Amino acid sequence: MTHVWAKFGKGTEENTRGLKTSLISSNAYGIVLDLGAGYGNTAHYLDRTDVTKYVALEPNLNMHAEIRANANQAGFTEEDGTLLIIAYGAEEPNLINxxxxGAHAVDTLVSILTLCGVPEPQEVMRGLVGEVLKPGGQVLFYEHVLSRRADVAWWQRFWTPIWRCAFDGCCLDRPTDIWLEELDVWESRDVWSKEDEPEEHLWWHRGGKLVKRS
Ligand SMILES: C[S@@+](CC[C@H](N)C(=O)[O-])C[C@H]1O[C@@H](n2cnc3c(N)ncnc32)[C@H](O)[C@@H]1O
Structure with missing residues (x-):
């Protein structure tokens, strides 16, 4: 993933800058846990006056130096306790806590293009939202998901076994938006599709803000 994301990450970043500004910059506050932080690009969308700590969860150690560099540029450092880089997987809520x-420490859980590749994603989301996110806390997500169109979904299922081998476990056929919305914990839900993205797209995206009941 280090090499794959070095190649694709920059283009993705450019295409999603506006969207991430309105999703993350406008909403993130408190302790922010960035699930599958990659190179730590999320740090640049965090407002230092609203965000007290940037926690980058990234099991790939090869990405940690760049996470640190990006977070430092954005004003988060390990020295002053505003940056924490954790090498666990998202499937380990107890270790994350x-x-x-302690449990329920996170105000904002961010997942950008990560749930497509974690093992047992439904279990992972239940664990993180149930055990790690504070009551009243929020999930901000942007993921490519299973299409609602049967013909597109067929192709997504067809390509997934091949694609996941080439792209470090990334699956095209996960309805992670639906799985997230289905968790019976939300006080409010605002979920949307990407503006101007054709429905035929194999990488069809959904994003949103889900606020956990207090
Ligand atoms: C497609 S990249 C997205 C990176 C970043 N969120 C971004 O938007 O730039 C997916 C990231 O998830 C990480 N990842 C893979 N398996 C994971 C797991 N089990 N738990 C947490 N992160 C994981 C990968 O190492 C990779 O950095």
Missing amino acids: SALG
Whole structure:
């Protein structure tokens, strides 16, 4: 993934800058946990006056130096306690909680193009939202998901076994938006499709803000 994301990450970043500004910059506050932080690009969307700590969850150690560089540029440092880089997977909520000093510590959980590749995503989301996110906290997500169109979904299922081998486990056929919305914990839900994205797109995106009941 280090090499794949070095190649594709920059283009994706450019295409999603506006969208991430309105999703992340306008909403993120408190302790922010960035699921599958990649190179730590999310740090640049965080407002230092609203965000007290940037926690980058990234199991790939090869990405940590760049996460640190990006976070430092955005004003988050390990020295002053505003940056924490964790090498666990998203499927380890108990370890994440110990690194954070206790359960329900996170105000904002960010997932950008990550749930497509984690193992057991429904279990992962239940664990993180149930055990790691504070009551009243929020999930901000932007993911490519299973299409609602049967013909597109067929092709997504067809290509997934090949695509996931080439792209570090990334699956085209996960309805992660629906799985997230289905968790019975939300006080409010605002979920949308990407403006101007054709429905035929194999990488069809959904994003949104889900606020957990207090
Ligand atoms: C497609 S990249 C997206 C990176 C970043 N969120 C962004 O938008 O730039 C997916 C990231 O998820 C990480 N990842 C893979 N398996 C993971 C897991 N089990 N838990 C958390 N992150 C994981 C990968 O190492 C990679 O950095």
